[in-house]
Amino acid sequence: MPESYQASAALEKELRAALKGEVRFDNGSRALYATDASNYRMVPIGICLPLDQADVIAAINVANKYGAPILTRGAGTSLAGQCCNWAVVLDLSKYVNRIIDLDPTTKLARVEPGLVLDDLRDAAEKHHLTFGPDPATHKWCTLGGMIGNNSCGVHSIMSGRTSDNIQELKILTYDGVQLSVGPTTDALYDQIQTEDGPRAEIYRKLRELRDKYSEVIRTGFPKLPRRVSGFNLDELLPENGFNVARALVGTEGTCVTVLEATTKLIHSPPFRVLVALSFSDIFIAADNVPLIMSFGPVGLEGFDKHFMADVRRKNLHLADVALLPDGGGWLLVEFGGETQDEARAKAEKLLAHLKTLETPHDARIFLDPKTQRRIWRIRESGLPATASTGDDEENHEGWEDAAVPPEKLGAYLRDFRDLLGKYDYHSALYGHFGHGCVHTRLTFDLRSEAGIVKWRSFLFEAAALTVKYGGSLSGEHGDGQSRAELLPIMYGPELMNAFREFKSIWDPQNKMNPGKVIEPYRLDEHLRYGPGYAPWTPLTVFQYPEDRGSFVQATDRCVGAGLCRRSDGGTMCPSYMATHEERYTTRGRARLLFELMRGEVLKPDWKNEAVKESLDLCLACKGCKSECPVNVDIATYKAEFLSHYYEGRMRPRAAYAMGWIHQWSKIGSKMPGLANFFTQNAVTSPLLKFLGGISSERTIPKFADQTFRSWFFGRNKTQPRSLKVILWADTFNDNFHPEIARAACEVLEHCGVEVIVLKQKFCCGRPLYDWGMLDKAKALLQEILTGVGPYLEQEIPIVVLEPSCASVFRDELCNLYPNDPRAKKLSEQTYLLSEYLAKFIPPEKLPRLSGMAILHGHCHQKSIMKSDAEEQVLRAAGLDLETLDAGCCGMAGAFGFEKAHFEISKQIGELRLLPTLRSAKPETLTITDGFSCREQIEQFTDRKPLHLAEVLRRGIRP
Ligand SMILES: Cc1cc2nc3c(=O)[nH]c(=O)nc-3n(C[C@H](O)[C@H](O)[C@H](O)COP(=O)(O)OP(=O)(O)OC[C@H]3O[C@@H](n4cnc5c(N)ncnc54)[C@H](O)[C@@H]3O)c2cc1C
Numbered sequence: 001m002p003e004s005y006q007a008s009a010a011l012e013k014e015l016r017a018a019l020k021g022e023v024r025f026d027n028g029s030r031a032l033y034a035t036d037a038s039n040y041r042m043v044p045i046g047i048c049l050p051l052d053q054a055d056v057i058a059a060i061n062v063a064n065k066y067g068a069p070i071l072t073r074g075a076g077t078s079l080a081g082q083c084c085n086w087a088v089v090l091d092l093s094k095y096v097n098r099i100i101d102l103d104p105t106t107k108l109a110r111v112e113p114g115l116v117l118d119d120l121r122d123a124a125e126k127h128h129l130t131f132g133p134d135p136a137t138h139k140w141c142t143l144g145g146m147i148g149n150n151s152c153g154v155h156s157i158m159s160g161r162t163s164d165n166i167q168e169l170k171i172l173t174y175d176g177v178q179l180s181v182g183p184t185t186d187a188l189y190d191q192i193q194t195e196d197g198p199r200a201e202i203y204r205k206l207r208e209l210r211d212k213y214s215e216v217i218r219t220g221f222p223k224l225p226r227r228v229s230g231f232n233l234d235e236l237l238p239e240n241g242f243n244v245a246r247a248l249v250g251t252e253g254t255c256v257t258v259l260e261a262t263t264k265l266i267h268s269p270p271f272r273v274l275v276a277l278s279f280s281d282i283f284i285a286a287d288n289v290p291l292i293m294s295f296g297p298v299g300l301e302g303f304d305k306h307f308m309a310d311v312r313r314k315n316l317h318l319a320d321v322a323l324l325p326d327g328g329g330w331l332l333v334e335f336g337g338e339t340q341d342e343a344r345a346k347a348e349k350l351l352a353h354l355k356t357l358e359t360p361h362d363a364r365i366f367l368d369p370k371t372q373r374r375i376w377r378i379r380e381s382g383l384p385a386t387a388s389t390g391d392d393e394e395n396h397e398g399w400e401d402a403a404v405p406p407e408k409l410g411a412y413l414r415d416f417r418d419l420l421g422k423y424d425y426h427s428a429l430y431g432h433f434g435h436g437c438v439h440t441r442l443t444f445d446l447r448s449e450a451g452i453v454k455w456r457s458f459l460f461e462a463a464a465l466t467v468k469y470g471g472s473l474s475g476e477h478g479d480g481q482s483r484a485e486l487l488p489i490m491y492g493p494e495l496m497n498a499f500r501e502f503k504s505i506w507d508p509q510n511k512m513n514p515g516k517v518i519e520p521y522r523l524d525e526h527l528r529y530g531p532g533y534a535p536w537t538p539l540t541v542f543q544y545p546e547d548r549g550s551f552v553q554a555t556d557r558c559v560g561a562g563l564c565r566r567s568d569g570g571t572m573c574p575s576y577m578a579t580h581e582e583r584y585t586t587r588g589r590a591r592l593l594f595e596l597m598r599g600e601v602l603k604p605d606w607k608n609e610a611v612k613e614s615l616d617l618c619l620a621c622k623g624c625k626s627e628c629p630v631n632v633d634i635a636t637y638k639a640e641f642l643s644h645y646y647e648g649r650m651r652p653r654a655a656y657a658m659g660w661i662h663q664w665s666k667i668g669s670k671m672p673g674l675a676n677f678f679t680q681n682a683v684t685s686p687l688l689k690f691l692g693g694i695s696s697e698r699t700i701p702k703f704a705d706q707t708f709r710s711w712f713f714g715r716n717k718t719q720p721r722s723l724k725v726i727l728w729a730d731t732f733n734d735n736f737h738p739e740i741a742r743a744a745c746e747v748l749e750h751c752g753v754e755v756i757v758l759k760q761k762f763c764c765g766r767p768l769y770d771w772g773m774l775d776k777a778k779a780l781l782q783e784i785l786t787g788v789g790p791y792l793e794q795e796i797p798i799v800v801l802e803p804s805c806a807s808v809f810r811d812e813l814c815n816l817y818p819n820d821p822r823a824k825k826l827s828e829q830t831y832l833l834s835e836y837l838a839k840f841i842p843p844e845k846l847p848r849l850s851g852m853a854i855l856h857g858h859c860h861q862k863s864i865m866k867s868d869a870e871e872q873v874l875r876a877a878g879l880d881l882e883t884l885d886a887g888c889c890g891m892a893g894a895f896g897f898e899k900a901h902f903e904i905s906k907q908i909g910e911l912r913l914l915p916t917l918r919s920a921k922p923e924t925l926t927i928t929d930g931f932s933c934r935e936q937i938e939q940f941t942d943r944k945p946l947h948l949a950e951v952l953r954r955g956i957r958p
Contacts, residue, residue, distance in 0.1 A: 008045065008066060008068070009025075010066070011045070011046070011062065011063070011066045011068055011088075012025040012046055014062045014065070014066075015046070015048060015059060015062050015063075015088070018058040018059065018061070018062050019048060019050060019051070019055045019058055019059055020050075020051040020052070020054075020055055021048065021049045021050045021051035021052075021055045021095060022047075022048070022049040023046065023047070023048050023049075024046060024047045024048075024049075025045070025046035025047070026610065027601050027602055027610065028583070028592065028602070028608075028609070028610020028611070028613070028614070029046070029047045029583070029610075030043050030044055030045075030046065030047070030601055031043065031591070031592055031595035031601045031602050031610070032047075032582055032583050032588050032591060032592060032595075032610075032614075033047055033073070033076070033084070033089050033091070033582070034084060034591070034595065034601065035084045035528055035560065035591065036076045036077065036078040036079075036081065036082070036083035036084050036560055037076070037077045037078060037079050037397070037559060037560030037561055037562065038078060038079050038080055038081040038082075038083075038084070038397060038480060038481070038482065038528075038560070039081065039396055039397060039398055039446055039482065039527055039528055039529070040081035040084055040480075040481050040482075040526050040527060040528060041084060041526060041527070041528040042084045042085050042086050042526050043086070043600075043601050044071065044084070044085065044086060044087055044088065044089045045068055045069075045086060045087060045088050045089075046088055046089070047088075047089045047091060048088060048089070048090050048091070049090075049091050049094045049095060050090060050092065050095060050096055051095045051096075052095065052096060053096060053112070053259045053260065055095075055096075056090060056092065056096060056172065056257060056259060057172060057176070057178070057259075059088065059090055060090075060172060060174060060176065060257060061176055063088045063174075063511075064174055064175065064176065064511070067509070067511070068087070068088050068511070069085065069086065069087035069088070069511045069512070069513070069514050070087055070088055070090065070174060070253075070257065070511060070512055070513070071083065071084075071085040071087035071088070071089050071090070071253060071513050072089075072090045072092060072113070072144065072148070072253045072257050072258075072513075073089050073090065073091045073092065073093070073145075073253075074092060074093050074113065074114060074141065074142030074143075074144045074145030074146075074148070075093055075116075075137065075140050075141050075142050075145055075562050075565055076091075076145075076560070076562065076582070077137045077140070077141055077145065077560065077561060077562045078145070078148075078149060078252075078477070078478060078480060079397045079400060079401070079477040079478075079480075079482075080397075080474065080477050080478050080479055080480025080481060080482040080483055081480040081481030081482055081516065081526075082148070082149070082252040082253065082254075082478055082479070082480030082481065082513065082516045082517070083145075083253075083480075084526075085513055085514070085515065085516065087513065087514075090257070091114075091582065092112070092113050092114035092142070092144055093114040093116075093142055093565075093580070093582075094114065094580050094581070095114065096112045096113060096114040097112055097113075097114035097115045097116065097119075097142070098111070098112045098115065099111050099112075099115060099119070099120060099123055100112065100260065102120075102123055102124065102127075102265075104127035104129060104265075107129060107264060107265045107266070107267075108167055108262055108263065108264060108265065109123075109124065109131075109262070109263050109265055110260060110261070110262050111143050111260070111261055111262075111263060112143075112144075112259075112260055113142060113143055113144025113145075113147065113258045113259070113260070113261065114142050114143075114144060115142060115143050115144075116139070116140055116141070116142055116567075117131065117134070117135070117138045117139075117141055117142070117143060117146060118138050118139050118140075118568065120143065120263070121134075121138070124265045125268075127265075128267065128268065128270065129265040129266065129267060129268065130265060130266060130267075130268040131159075131165060131263055131264075131265060131266075132155055132156065132158060132159020132160065132164075132165055132264075132266050133146065133151055133152050133153050133155070133156050133159055133160070133161060133162045133165060134153030134154055134155050134156075135151045135152065135153045135476070136153065136380060136382065136383075137561070137562060138153065139563075139566040139567075139568055140562050140563070140565040140566045140567075141562075143261055143263065144258055144261075146162045147162055147166065147169070147248075147249050147250075147258050147261055148250070148251070148252050148253050148258075148478070149162075149228070149250065149252060149476075149477060149478040150162050150163050150228050150232070150249050150250030150476075150478065151476060152226060152228070152432065152435070152437070152475070152476040153432075153476075154299040154301060154334075154379075154432065155298055155299055156225070156226075156432065156435060157225075157293075157297065157298060157299060157300060157432075157434045157435060158266070158298040158299075158336070159266055160225070161225075161226070161228065161249075161250075161476075162249055162250075163232055163235065163246045163249035163250060164246075165263055165264045165266075166245050166246055166249055166261060166262070166263060166264070167182060167245070167262040167263065167264055168180055168181065168182035168245055168261070168262040169181050169182070169245040169248060169249075169258055169260070169261050169262075170258070170259045170260035170261070171248065171256040171257065171258055171259060172256060172257045172259050173198075173256050173257075173506055173507065174506075174507050174509060174511045174512055175198070175508075175509075177198040177199070177202070178259070179199055179202070181244035181245045181248065182243065182244065182245045182262075183241035183242065183243045183244075183245070184203070184241070184242040184243070184244055185241075185242075189203060189207065189242065202505060202506070203244070205505045206236060206242075206244060206247075206502075206505060207242070209233075209236070209498060209501050209502060209505065210233070210236040210237065210242070212498075213233065213494065213495070213497075213498040214237060216492075216494045216495055216498070217233050217234055217236075217237060217495070217498070218234075218237065220491060220492060220494070220495045221233075221234050221495075222405075222467075222470045222471065222472060222490075223405070223470070224403060224404065224405040224406075224435075224436060224470065224471060224472060225403075225406075225435045225436070226403035226432070226435045226436060226437045226472060226475035226476060227403070227472040227475075228250060228401075228403070228472055228474045228475055228476050228477070228478060228479075229472045229473045229474040229478075229479050229483060229487060229490055229491075230479070230487060230490065230491055230495070230499060231247065231250065231251055231499050231502050231503075231517075232246055232247045232248075232249060232250055233247060233495075233498055233499070233502060235247040247502075248506075250478065251503075251506075251517070252478050252479065252480060252513060252516055252517050253512060253513040253516075254503055254507065254512050254513045254514075254516055254517050254518060255502070255503055255506035255507055255512055256506050256507070256512065257512075268336075269298060269336025269337050269338060269343065270336075270338065271336065271337045271338065271339055271340045271342065271343045272298070272334055272335065272336055272337075272343055272369065272372060273334070273335045273337075273340070273343040273344045273346070273347040273365065273366070273367055273372075274332060274333070274334050274335075274347075274365070274366040274372040274375055274376075275332070275333040275334075275335070275347050275350065275351065275363060275364070275365050275366070276323075276324050276325060276330060276331075276332055276333075276363065276364045276366065276375060277292075277325070277330065277331045277332075277333060277354070277361055277362070277363050278324065278325040278326060278327025278328075278329070278330050278361060278362045278363075279327055279328065279329045279330075279331075279359065279360070279361050280327065280328050280329070280360060281304070281305070281328040281329045282302065282303070282304035282305070282328065282329030282413060282429055283329070283410050283413050283414050283417075284329060284359060284410070285302055285304075285329035285330065285331050285433070286302065286329075286409040286410035286413050286433060287359075287409075287410035288331070288354075288359065288361075289302070289331070289406045289407075289409050289410075289433050289434060289436070290406055290407045291353075292331065292333055292350060292434075293406060293434055295333075295335075295346065295349060295350040295353070296335070296346060297333045297334055297335055297346075297350075297434065298334050298335065298336040299332070299333070299334035299434065300331060300332070300333050300334070300432075300433055300434025300435075301331070301332045301379050301430070301431070301432060301433060301434070302329065302330065302331050302332075302429075302430060302431065302433035303329075303330055303378075303379060303382075303428070303429070303430035303431075304328070304329050304330075304428060304429045304430065305327075305328045305329065306426075306427065306428035306429065307382070307385060307386065307428035307429065307430045308321065308330070309428075310385040310386050310428050311378060311381055311385045314384065314385055316378075316381045316384060316385055317374070317377050317378050317381060319374075320374040320375060320377055320378050321378060323364070323366075323371065323374065323375060324364070324375070324378070325362035325363060325364050326362060327361075327362060331433060332375060332376070332379055333347070333350065334372075335347045335350075340367070344365075344367065347365055348365070351363055351365065379430070381629075382430055382439060383441075383559065383561055383629045383630075384629035384630065385428070386427070386428045386430075386441045387441060387559050387629060387630050388441075388443075389546075389557060389630050389631060390546050390547060390548070391548065393426070393443045394443065394444075394445070395426075395427065395441040395442055395443045395444070396441060396442065396444045396446055397441060397477075397482070397559075398442065398444055398446075398455065398459065398482055399440060399442060399458070399459060399462050399482075400439050400440050400441060400442075400477065401431070401437055401438070401439060401474055401475045401476050401477045402437070402438060402462065402466045402471055402472065402473055402474070402475055403432075403435060403436045403437035403438070403466075403471055403472045403474075403475025403476070404436045404466060404469040404470065404471035404472075405436055405469070405470055405471070406433070406434060406435060406436040408436070408469045408470065408471075409433060409436045409438075411469070412436075412438075412465070412466070412469045412471065413429065413438065415465055415468075415469075416429075416438070416462070416465060419458070419461060419462060419465060420442070422461075423454065423457075423458045425442045425443050425444065425458065426442070426443045427440040427441060427442045427443070428440070428441075431475075432475070432476070435475065436471070436475070437475030437476055438475075444458075446527055446528075446529045446530065447529045447530070447531065447533055448531055449531045452524050452527070452530070452531065455524070456523065456524050459482075459486060459523060460486065460489070463483075463486040463489045463490065464489055466490075467489055467490050472490065473486055473487065473489075473490055478517075479516075479517045479520075480516050480517065481515070481516055481520055481521050481523060481525075481526070482523050483523075484516060484517050484518070484520030484521075484523070485520050485521075485522055485523045486523070487499075487517075487520075499517075499518055500518055500519065503517075503518045533598075535552045535597040535598050535599065536552075536596075536597050536598075536599045536604035537550070537551075537552055537597075538551070538604075538606070538644070540640055541640060541643050541774040541775075541778070541816070542636055542639070542640050542774075542812075542815045542816060543815060543816065543817075543818045544815065545814070545815065545818040546631075551597070551637075551640065552597045554632075554633070554636075554637065555590055555593040555594045555596075555597055555637065556594060557590065557630045557631065557632045558586070558587050558590035558591060558594070558628075558630065558632050559629070559630055560587060560591075561587075561629055562585075562587055563627065563628060563629060564576060564585040564586035564587050564624060564627075564628060565582075565585055565587070567580075569885050569887075570623065570627050570885065570887065571621055571623030571627060571859050571862060571863065571887050571888050572586055572621075572623035572624045572627040572628060573585050573586050573623060573624060574619050574621060574623070574887060574888040574890065574892075574908045574911075575617040575618060575619060575904065575908070576588075577887065577908065577911055578904055578907045578908045578911065579617070579904070583613070583614045584614065584617050584618075586624040586628050586632050586634050587632075588614060589611075589614050589615060589618060589634050589637070589638075590632045590634065590637075592610060592611045592614050593611060593637055593641070596608055596611050606641065606644035606645050606647070607645055608645075611641060612641070612642075612645055615634070615637075615638045615641055615642070616900075617901070617904060618634050618635065618638045619859075619888055619890070619892035619893075619895045619908070620634075620635035620638060620639070620769065620770055620892060620893065620895070621635070621859035621860070621863070621888045621892050622635045622807065622811070622859060622860050622863040622864060623859055623862075623863055623887075623888065625811075625863050625864070626862070626863040626864070627863070635769070636811075636812070636815060638772070639769040639770075639772050639774060639812075640772070640774075641772065642771055642772025643772035643773070643774040643775075644772070645772065646771070646772055651771050651773075652693055652771075652898075652900075653691060653692060653693035654692060654693030654694065654771075654894065654897070654898045654899070654900075655693075655770075655771035655773065656692075657691070657692030657693060657694065658692065658693075658694075658767050658770075658893075658894035658897060658898075659767045659768050659770065659771045659773050659894070660767075660768075661731055661767050661894075662731050662763035662765065662767075662780070665703070665731050665734075665735040665736075666761065668703045668735065669703055669704075669707050669734075669735045672702075672703035672704060672705055673705075675703050676702050676703055679700040679702070680700070680702065685700065688700065689899075693898055693899055693900075694897050694898065694899060695896075695897060695898065695899045695901075695902035696899070697902050698896075698897050698902065698939065699939060701736045701935065702736065703735055703736060704735060704736060704737065704738045704739075706738060707729075707734050707735055707738055708729050708733060708734045708738035708741035708742060708757075709729050709734055709757060709761070711738060711742060712729075712741075712742075712745065712755075712757045713757070713759075718749060718754060718755065719754070720754055721752060721753060721754035723752060723753045723754065723840060724753065724754045724755075724756060724796050725748060725753055725754075725755060725756065725796065725797045725798070725799045725831075725836060726756045726757070726758060726788070726791055726796055726797070726798045726799065727741065727744060727745060727748065727755045727756070727757055727799050727801075728798055728799060728800040728801065728802075728805065729741060729757055729758070729761075730763070730764065730800065730801065730802045730805045731763045732802055732805075732931040733801050733802060733931070734761075736931070737931070737947075739950070740801060740947040740949050740950055741801060741949070743947070743949040743950045743952070743953035744799070744801055744833055744947075744949035746953050746956060746957075747833070747837075747847065747949055747952045747953055747956065748799070748833075748836075750847060750956050751837065751841045751845050751846065752841075752845065753840075753841075756791075756796070758787060758788070760787050762780070762783060762784050762787055762788075763780055764780065764781070764784065764805045764808040764809065765777040765780040765781065765808065766802075766804045766805055766807075766808050766893065767893055767894050768780070769808075769812065770893055770894055770895065774816075777812070777816075778816055778817075781808075781813055781816060781817065781823075784826070785817070785820065785822045785823060785826065788826060789822055792822060792825040792826055792829060795829065796829070797829050797830075797831050797836055797840075798826070798829055798830050798831065799831050799832070799833055799836045800830055800831070800832060800833075801832075801833055801929065801947065801949060802929070802930065802931055803832060803857075803858035803860045803861035803864075803865065803929050803930050804858065804860050804893060804930060804931075804932070806830055806831075806832050806860070806861075806864075806865060807860035807861075807863075807864045807865070809826050809827055809830040810827050810830055810864050810865065811860075811864050813826060813827055814827050832861065832865055832869065832870070832929070833929075833948055833949055834869040834870035834872075834873045834874075834929075834948055835865065835869040837869075837873045837952075838869035838872045838873050839869075843876035843877075846873065846876055846877045846952065846955070847877060847952045847953070847954075847955025847956045848877060848878050848955050849874075849877045849878045849879050849951065849952070849954065849955045850878050850879070851879060851880065851923065851924075851925065852879070852880045852881075852882070852921070852923070852924045852925070853874060853879045853880070853881050853882070853924060853925035853926070853927050853951070854881075854882050854883075854884055854916075854917070854920055854924055854925070854926050854927065855867065855870060855871065855874065855881055855882070855883045855884065855927045855928070856884050856886060856889070856913060856917075856926065856927070856928040856933060856937075856945075857870070857883070857884075857928070857929075858928065858929055858930030858932075858933055859888050859889075859892065859930075860930075861929065861930070867883060870927075870929070870948060871883055873948070873952075874927070874948070874951070877952060877955060878955075879925070879951075884912075884913065884916060885912075886912040886913035886916050887908070887911060887912050887913060888908055888913075889908070889909050889913050889914075889928075889930075889932065889933040889936040889937065890904070890905040890906060890907070890908030890909035890910075890911075890913075890936055891905055891909070891932035891933060891935055891936035892905075892932060893932050894932075895932075896909075896932065896935075896936060905936070906940065909936050909940055910940075913936075913937075914936075914937070914940050914941055917937060917941050917943050918941050918943075920943070925946060925951060926943045926944070926945040926946065927945065927946055927947070927948060927951055928945045928946075928947075929947050929948055933945070934947070
């Protein structure tokens with residue numbers, strides 16, 4: 001039994017000795033890799049992160065010695081359960097990811113399997129080439145995974161499936177045979193047969209298999225562009241060049257391990273024109289697909305009214321949605337050309353033809369690439385729009401990518417709608433309509449016996465329906481476990497035998513990803529939930545109002561899409577971007593917390609070290625809260641976890657030094673000279689840093705000579721005005737940078753606003769969350785609610801200068817006190833300075849500015865408040881503004897000050913933000929509102945970042 005390997009210390013030991021890379025058999029790592037993006041969960045034996053191809057070979061050699069199964073993994077975004085197994089997992093994404101060669105002349109690239117698709121596309125783009133198939137996960141999925149699944153994408157219309165774009169594969173069998181495989185001419189075959197050894201035997205068996213089954217392969221494989229289910233035995237036919245490489249594409253790691261691939265690159269038309277067509281419903285839209293395809297588009301996607309309703313309900317891209325014509329079913333048709341005119345002419349030809357038809361429709365044409373991107377964003381929001389969160393009825397993958405011949409799409413969809421009605425399942429329909437491939441996330445109940453019986457029955461009927469239309473159970477995601485049991489419906493017994501024989505030629509011991517695709521587990525086995533799912537439900541401090549009050553439901557949110565593994569933009573997830581470690585992704589952390597609540601491989605106990613370790617590098621930037629398609633909120637879960645982890649224990653010294661900054665600053669600001677003497681001189685500063693757990697490389701911020709509050713209360717009283725605000729004197733701007741709060745005061749008064757500062761000193765307690773000091777944080781919030789209560793009643797806005805403080809009021813406060821109306825009011829009445837000015841002050845009243853500026857948004861601002869108001873105000877004031885997409889600065893509150901985090905903090909800053917700023921023109925202003933962002937920038941560059949308030953004040957008094 002595979003479980004017996006779990007205790008195999010000898011296997012682990014030998015792998016450690018054999019590999020240069022990493023070997024992890026601890027429960028935390030096993031829990032981390034227990035699932036992919038599917039409904040399945042199988043805890044692996046252990047994880048290896050091979051350093052190079054030689055390491056992959058060594059790992060499989062050792063596994064073979066112990067008879068341990070193997071599962072090779074890329075980004076783990078598989079949706080059908082093919083990327084979780086009781087096996088030794090080889091994660092190739094971290095190290096085995098080079099482009100070995102890219103030759104624009106032959107239009108071929110040699111790549112390692114862990115390479116991210118977009119890394120290849122970016123390199124190819126320099127030569128106006130591309131790798132054609134582009135799954136929605138193109139920014140983080142790997143070539144190995146694409147080859148495993150035979151992936152496709154929007155532009156498969158132009159390029160075909162992954163298999164159509166593979167020239168040669170270097171592969172390794174479980175028995176250690178290494179081969180380069182591709183098309184096989186008769187001469188090559190004959191030459192191979194002159195050799196002794198395994199290659200000749202494998203090729204002989206493949207030829208025999210092909211000859212034995214050639215008739216049924218020719219007749220039994222449905223003819224449609226998106227046949228992804230089953231093995232590509234048709235590639236072995238003589239008319240297809242006995243292509244062994246392409247026959248192995250789509251075998252989902254069940255036959256061989258791919259060590260290297262030679263991929264074809266294609267010319268990508270540089271100019272695009274997009275047409276959005278709307279019809280009265282999705283069925284009529286689908287009926288028109290074959291006609292539209294005859295006009296030669298390079299992309300043809302569709303979505304229905306339920307999809308649009310989901311997009312609207314989740315407030316996704318509302319401004320973009322308004323660009324689409326009205327209707328009940330939409331098609332996006334992209335045309336390509338060598339010139340804009342060529343692409344446009346193709347689009348106009350289609351539109352002219354459509355006008356001659358009687359089918360009512362509406363059309364818009366988009367020539368500008370930026371607007372085209374906006375329209376594509378709507379289609380790309382498929383998962384965030386349709387995945388269930390919060391109070392939604394739960395939905396799951398499981399029947400999400402069947403494909404039929406495009407000419408039958410309309411009829412198939414009508415029958416499919418009836419089938420959904422029969423089972424009372426609901427879903428939006430969308431997908432790659434040009435290739436007849438339809439996506440759905442359906443409202444399956446995968447938690448009760450009855451729900452699973454119903455689901456199973458539905459799947460068999462859905463498979464029969466697809467086959468009736470000459471379709472493929474999978475049109476792009478693969479069979480894995482969720483379709484494998486259904487394959488006989490599509491292929492019949494003889495072809496199933498052929499598949500079995502094919503697998504056993506490569507993997508006679510059945511050790512490669514066993515139980516998937518061939519000789520499969522039942523589709524209702526090893527479910528992530530299942531009827532037995534009874535998670536631990538401990539009491540929590542946060543109340544999780546958006547997750548029905550349940551921490552368990554919050555940790556269930558992750559659907560495994562893996563967006564948190566992208567490195568090319570956005571904020572999420574800084575620690576992954578710096579480490580390329582699954583355990584430092586949003587997904588990895590959510591999965592570990594899920595496993596903790598599940599309480600099997602990880603014990604249900606808050607004192608878990610693996611979870612703690614994974615959360616330790618979370619910067620609490622809240623990037624995931626807005627960028628993750630299902631809004632996983634690791635910053636909150638981290639604070640929750642740490643609050644329990646440290647129950648009855650001392651926290652690290654940094655927690656008391658920096659978590660209690662509100663206390664220390666009360667003392668320090670009373671005698672700033674003395675405090676600064678101790679924090680800044682060469683003798684006591686290192687000692688204080690040591691005691692406070694602060695990195696010796698960091699400079700401790702200096703107390704100002706006079707606090708903002710002392711300045712404010714010491715000046716002459718201002719005239720009462722009709723517009724009033726409370727200017728929030730936060731700990732940082734009051735004690736360390738009063739010039740910012742003074743500037744804000746001046747700007748607000750310049751705009752005709754009366755500024756009120758509260759007499760009582762409050763602190764929102766932001767740093768306390770970093771160490772889970774939630775009792776104290778709650779107590780501080782209670783003080784604030786009492787103190788500001790009367791002002792809230794008078795509807796006086798609270799203007800907050802520090803984004804991380806504003807985010808406490810907008811975010812954590814309502815999660816801690818969801819039923820306190822004062823909390824709701826405070827959250828609603830809290831404004832950043834920019835938000836207040838944008839909402840209440842006419843642009844002409846703003847101070848006037850000129851020149852160029854760069855805006856770096858604080859992560860909490862980008863996630864919770866968004867930077868739109870800040871951009872609006874700065875532009876209205878006259879600045880020529882560039883807003884950076886430079887991720888997190890790496891400081892993230894106290895994170896980067898901590899000794900243990902200094903290096904990674906610097907590394908994160910150096911990924912994008914710091915080099916961008918260094919290369920900016922000296923006269924360009926750098927604007928950022930976060931205290932920690934400014935510290936990071938000042939400590940690592942020679943730029944002087946300014947708060948919005950300081951910049952605007954320059955427009956009053958240069
Ligand atoms: C939100 C979302 C959208 C998606 N959209 C699309 C889409 O538009 N089109 C599409 O085709 N798919 C799509 N997918 C599915 C998935 O992203 C793709 O199949 C992707 O190519 C898988 O890449 P990966 O690196 O994550 O592979 P993994 O999931 O890591 O692996 C996939 C399979 O390949 C095998 N494998 C990995 N490396 C090797 C190797 N070196 N040798 C042998 N076998 C190997 C694995 O064992 C596994 O069976 C989507 C998934 C999600 C979650």
